[in-house]
Amino acid sequence: MFFSCTRSEPDITGRWVIDNDFFKATYVLQMKEGRLTALVLDYYDGTTRISHNAQNKQYLFKNLERERGSFIDGISGATRKGIDWEFRITQMANDTLLVEQQISGKVLKELWVRSNKKYETF
Amino acid sequence: MKLFKKEVWIIPLLFFTLGCEDEIRNIAANEGPVEEPTEFSPEVNPVDINIDGFDLLENMQGHWTGSMRIIADDLDWFAFDYRPVSSSHIFGIFEGGSAGDLLTSFFVTDFKDKRTIMARNGGLLNGLYRTSYFVLDSIRYDNDNSKYYRLVDARGGAATMFMELRFKRDSLYFNAYTSRLGLNLVPTRHMTFKAKRENPDLALAAAQYVGFPLNEPARDFSRGFSTEYLYVNPGDTEARSATFLAEQGANDDIFSLADASGDPFRIQDHPYLSFLTVNIERNQEINGKPWFVYLSRESLTDTDGYLKEASFGSVFRFPEILSEYDSFTFTYLHPGNYFVTVIADVNEDGFISAGDITHRSRWITINPEEATAITIDGINVRN
Known part of the structure; x- marks a missing residue:
């Protein structure tokens, strides 16, 4: 009997939702060539509505790489607060992601919850 | 006083924030070459309010209270007090105090051969005087009996920045999207204000006093904007936004800054207030x-x-x-x-x-x- 010494990385691909006081959205996290992307399935902030279809394929982010236990995308040069990423995704639990976005020197933190709904992308 | 004109240095420009140095990423970066513009291509097509859209002014009336997200800061309570200041101009402002203020007013004008509505957005914030002009470019009727209005940068169009408002009975959804005056390719959500209309009687009293609303220009922009004072991003040869800037010096007040910026609709020009x-x-x-x-x-x-x-x-x-x-x-x-x-x-x-x-x-x-x-x-x- 053999045991692998390699710990498998958690799989965060799939469908995730966020629904707060300011907007609601559903994203599909996908791995493409080793990089994490977030396809927008639907988004609504009270005025702008985005619905995924074959003609309208939009992403929240692309090109996030696994690093330091999270997925991050690099930005050129650290900010004055020393943050060298624009997006950082960290799995908090099987069904919860902490999604951090650096905006104007501040970090917006949001929790995404996994959705078990099936999804279809084009 | 330092005046921001064509050859000036990079200024972190804010639609509504208390000190930004960068811009929010788009909520959705489009895929493929079709969606993302690669060069500045302004397109501004005003709505003719003789056909539809004039009711935006009336819809704005009231003391709106609700919640606000300004980039990454959430405020559980926030308010804008919108009241008419003339027969065709309605005004609201956030007064931050020592940090400055931020206003957005809506008024009837003539622009690009159309009778339309413009928004004037800006203020004196952290020592920077800014005024940007937007024009109503689309209206939408949603299935839930709400009505939607979009106003885009009067020079750069939606590619530079825009604001969206949707009214559903006494609810307001007010979002603003910016691109650092065109430095970012795609504007991104900068402000979200969700509010209920409280006590419209003060706005209605002001309306009665000033004879609001009338479909007549509160300010004439039929000749467009003088390009002499429009802010131009470093490296660009033309302005991407209908924006006027001036940096506050030790002895400057809002009046001198308005003059210095070249703002075509200064505080001195506002009646009633x-x-x-x-x-x-x-x-x-x-x-x-x-x-x-x-x-x-x-x-x-x-x-x-x-x-x-x-x-x-x-x-x-x-x-x-x-x-x-x-x-x-x-x-x-x-x-x-x-x-x-x-x-x-x-x-x-x-x-x-x-x-x-x-x-x-x-x-x-x-x-x-x-x-x-x-x-x-x-x-x-x-x-």
Whole structure:
């Protein structure tokens, strides 16, 4: 009997939702060539509505790489607060992601919850 | 005073923030070459309000209270007090206090051979005077009986920045999307304000006074904007935005800055609005402390000067003043009656909290186009 010494990385691909006081959205996290992307399935902030279809394929982010236990995308040069990423995704639990976005020197933190709904992308 | 014109350096420009150095990423970066513009290609097509859209002015009326997200900061309570200031112009402002202010007004104009509505957005924030002009370019009727309006940068169009408003009965959804004046390829959400209309009677009273609403220009932009003063991003040869900037020097006030920026619709040009200067008399307990000064519909304190939390929903303006100042002037103030309440932030936590010191709210009447002053003393009631 053999045991692998390699710990498998958690799989965060799939469908995730966020629904707060300011907007609601559903994203599909996908791995493409080793990089994490977030396809927008639907988004609504009270005025702008985005619905995924074959003609309208939009992403929240692309090109996030696994690093330091999270997925991050690099930005050129650290900010004055020393943050060298624009997006950082960290799995908090099987069904919860902490999604951090650096905006104007501040970090917006949001929790995404996994959705078990099936999804279809084009 | 430093004037921002064509050859100036990069300025972090804000639609609505308290000090930004970068811009929010788009909520959805489009895939493929079709969606993302690769060069500046302004397209601005005003809505003819002789056909539809004139009702935006009426829909804006009221004291809107709700929640606000400004980039990454969430505010559980926020308010804009929209009242007419002329027959075809409605005005609202956020007064931040020592940090500055931010206004958005909507008015009838002629632009690009159309009778349409423009928005004037800007203010004096962190020492930077900015005014940007937007034009109504689309209207939408949604299935839930709500109506949607979009106003885009009057020069750069939606590629530079835009604001969206949707009204559903007494609910307002107000979002703004910016691109650092065109430096980013795609505008991204910058502000989200969700609100309910409270007490429209003050707006309606102002409407009656000024004869609002009429479909007549409050300001004429039929010749467009003079390009002489439009802000041009470094490296660009032309402006991507209908934006006017000026940096505040030691001796500059909002009047001189308006002149210096080349703003075509200065504060001096606004009818009906007034000014109120609030002076405070400090005492030993509040010396060296920052303070809030609130204008509200209801008294924020009882007769002994203790704060009444239940009345805070009636607040119109809520600036915060740094400790080194003993005076603050409200600009662009709607005439009317107000309670004035000063709250010394004794523990300096930036919030109204236990231990802060106040006084019995004072009543004041503001007449149209007047500069009024009030001195608040007896700030000695510890809450």
